[in-house]
Amino acid sequence: PTTRHYDFVITEGQGWPDGVVRDMLFINGKFPGPLIEANMGDRLVVNVTNKLSANATAVHWHGMYQNGTNWFDGTTGITQCGIPPGQSLVYNFTLDQSGTYWYHSHYGTQYLDGILGPLIIHAPEEADARQLYDQERVVLIQDWYHDFSTVNLETYLAPDNENTEPIPDNGLVNGMAFFNCSAYDSDYGYTCFDNNTCSVLSLEPNTRTRLRFINTGAFAEFELSVDNHTLSVIEADATLVKPVSVHRVPIHVAQRYSVILETNQSTSTNYWLRGAMVTNCFTGNNPVLDPTTKAVISYSGNKTAVPSDASVDWADALPEHCIDLDARDLIPSTQKVPPGATKMWRLDFSFGIGAYQLDRAKFNGTSWSVLDNTTTLQQAIDGLGGGTQEGAAASGGSNSWAVEGPVGAFGGDQFVLGVSTDNQIDVVDILLYSLDEGSHPFHLHGHEFWILQTGSGPFNWTHYHEEIYPAGAPGIADALRRDTFTLQPYKWTLFRFVADNAGLWAFHCHIAWHLEAGLMMQFMSRPDVLGEATVPEAVRGLCAASTGR
Ligand code: C2O
Numbered sequence: 108p109t110t111r112h113y114d115f116v117i118t119e120g121q122g123w124p125d126g127v128v129r130d131m132l133f134i135n136g137k138f139p140g141p142l143i144e145a146n147m148g149d150r151l152v153v154n155v156t157n158k159l160s161a162n163a164t165a166v167h168w169h170g171m172y173q174n175g176t177n178w179f180d181g182t183t184g185i186t187q188c189g190i191p192p193g194q195s196l197v198y199n200f201t202l203d204q205s206g207t208y209w210y211h212s213h214y215g216t217q218y219l220d221g222i223l224g225p226l227i228i229h230a231p232e233e234a235d236a237r238q239l240y241d242q243e244r245v246v247l248i249q250d251w252y253h254d255f256s257t258v259n260l261e262t263y264l265a266p267d268n269e270n271t272e273p274i275p276d277n278g279l280v281n282g283m284a285f286f287n288c289s290a291y292d293s294d295y296g297y298t299c300f301d302n303n304t305c306s307v308l309s310l311e312p313n314t315r316t317r318l319r320f321i322n323t324g325a326f327a328e329f330e331l332s333v334d335n336h337t338l339s340v341i342e343a344d345a346t347l348v349k350p351v352s353v354h355r356v357p358i359h360v361a362q363r364y365s366v367i368l369e370t371n372q373s374t375s376t377n378y379w380l381r382g383a384m385v386t387n388c389f390t391g392n393n394p395v396l397d398p399t400t401k402a403v404i405s406y407s408g409n410k411t412a413v414p415s416d417a418s419v420d421w422a423d424a425l426p427e428h429c430i431d432l433d434a435r436d437l438i439p440s441t442q443k444v445p446p447g448a449t450k451m452w453r454l455d456f457s458f459g460i461g462a463y464q465l466d467r468a469k470f471n472g473t474s475w476s477v478l479d480n481t482t483t484l485q486q487a488i489d490g491l492g493g494g495t496q497e498g499a500a501a502s503g504g505s506n507s508w509a510v511e512g513p514v515g516a517f518g519g520d521q522f523v524l525g526v527s528t529d530n531q532i533d534v535v536d537i538l539l540y541s542l543d544e545g546s547h548p549f550h551l552h553g554h555e556f557w558i559l560q561t562g563s564g565p566f567n568w569t570h571y572h573e574e575i576y577p578a579g580a581p582g583i584a585d586a587l588r589r590d591t592f593t594l595q596p597y598k599w600t601l602f603r604f605v606a607d608n609a610g611l612w613a614f615h616c617h618i619a620w621h622l623e624a625g626l627m628m629q630f631m632s633r634p635d636v637l638g639e640a641t642v643p644e645a646v647r648g649l650c651a652a653s654t655g656r
Contacts, residue, residue, distance in 0.1 A: 126302030140224030163189025177610025205230030206345025249324030250275035278400030474625030
């Protein structure tokens with residue numbers, strides 16, 4: 108194992124990824140941020156320096172377990188206070204896993220303005236999959252707004268705007284896209300240069316490439332495809348799966364898929380790689396948006412050759428909803444589901460509705476908001492000093508831990524569920540119910556979960572006890588492991604994780620607007636270990652210095 112050092116300097120400035128000039132944030136002057144590539148077992152040391160004029164920042168390493176280093180999870184208000192302007196924080200943790208990941212700011216909606224990038228970890232565990240391709244490329248796909256994120260957020264959270272998320276202005280592939288300025292009236296106020304370039308992936312004919320798709324966006328799900336080429340899916344959120352052939356790959360915010368692309372078509376043209384936004388998931392429309400963003404797969408190495416008419420899109424219709432590839436079709440080659448849950452909860456979420464109500468999201472009746480100048484992690488450790496979880500509860504409020512329902516143990520409106528609280532490691536089943544008309548990509552920090560079942564209507568508890576609860580139940584043996592799944596409107600998903608990782612772990616909808624509307628809760632895992640833990644001074648000090656969040 109090696110230690111890999113990176114310096115991230117966060118700055119603000121103007122950028123024009125698609126030709127429309129706007130205020131942006133950069134890592135080392137660039138957008139997207141640098142590719143971090145490492146081997147499993149390596150240590151990653153990233154010195155993040157905040158050179159913003161007014162705002163704090165924090166960087167989250169999406170999908171990293173952070174086992175033993177919960178304080179480097181980078182989640183504002185939960186594991187750290189923001190790094191104030193002029194200060195730095197050195198994130199330092201080991202990479203105990205492999206696959207396709209990414210990193211992004213976890214301070215408000217800041218990542219939408221540019222603080223994001225890919226994180227790829229290789230491992231001997233991938234040796235078999237490695238036989239399937241000759242080279243690899245990272246493909247970041249995301250929606251893009253022409254206004255700074257806080258402008259859109261303010262509109263979204265204003266009273267009477269329920270469920271009208273800001274609709275993207277464009278999509279980007281690897282931080283680039285076409286845009287035609289005539290879409291805007293001249294008096295609209297943007298400085299715009301017609302952009303006639305896009306990302307080009309140059310590949311030799313008759314080779315096989317692993318494309319690592321990562322949706323680094325705010326809101327939109329994309330259907331990714333390459334004209335004239337089938338794609339073979341081999342990875343979903345860092346879980347290797349038996350290859351499945353598809354025309355399009357639906358990818359929701361924060362999800363990753365690896366596919367194998369074989370350059371086995373005619374060399375007389377280049378081909379479009381298309382990312383089609385599933386606009387059925389939007390409320391309303393945006394006249395400047397071309398919902399299909401494009402990049403070029405170039406056989407010839409000719410970086411400008413626009414594909415000819417021989418490059419043909421697949422005819423398959425786009426889905427009615429934002430939905431995942433069916434988990435039942437994706438069979439993990441390793442990483443099998445652990446048998447037998449020891450704890451089980453049902454959780455519901457919904458959005459505040461009704462006249463004059465703020466557009467707040469509710470998790471079992473609570474709506475997350477960031478704590479001032481402290482973190483739930485610090486509160487938990489302080490309270491657990493006495494060695495009891497009641498201590499954690501007492502540190503911030505009057506309620507004790509409850510199995511179902513809000514725990515008022517922390518300041519603000521923090522819904523925290525305790526897991527592995529009895530000096531044993533729980534296998535936790537969560538039945539997540541949607542009481543909402545939208546689709547939501549849910550992500551759990553510090554863990555991967557297995558998707559056991561999904562359905563609609565009342566959950567069949569008899570079925571659960573007979574078929575899910577006993578060890579090794581048939582039908583779930585091939586459950587897919589991943590870290591972000593899409594929950595359908597008014598449906599439920601039953602998922603399982605092993606609570607072996609001490610810390611405070613965010614569980615939230617990854618749609619940036621929904622997260623800021625409060626669609627987040629936390630798991631507190633292993634209070635026995637947490638009670639003995641000390642947050643490093645460099646992280647603790649941020650709260651004293653914090654200028655708010
Ligand atoms: Cu990409 Cu809270 O995470």
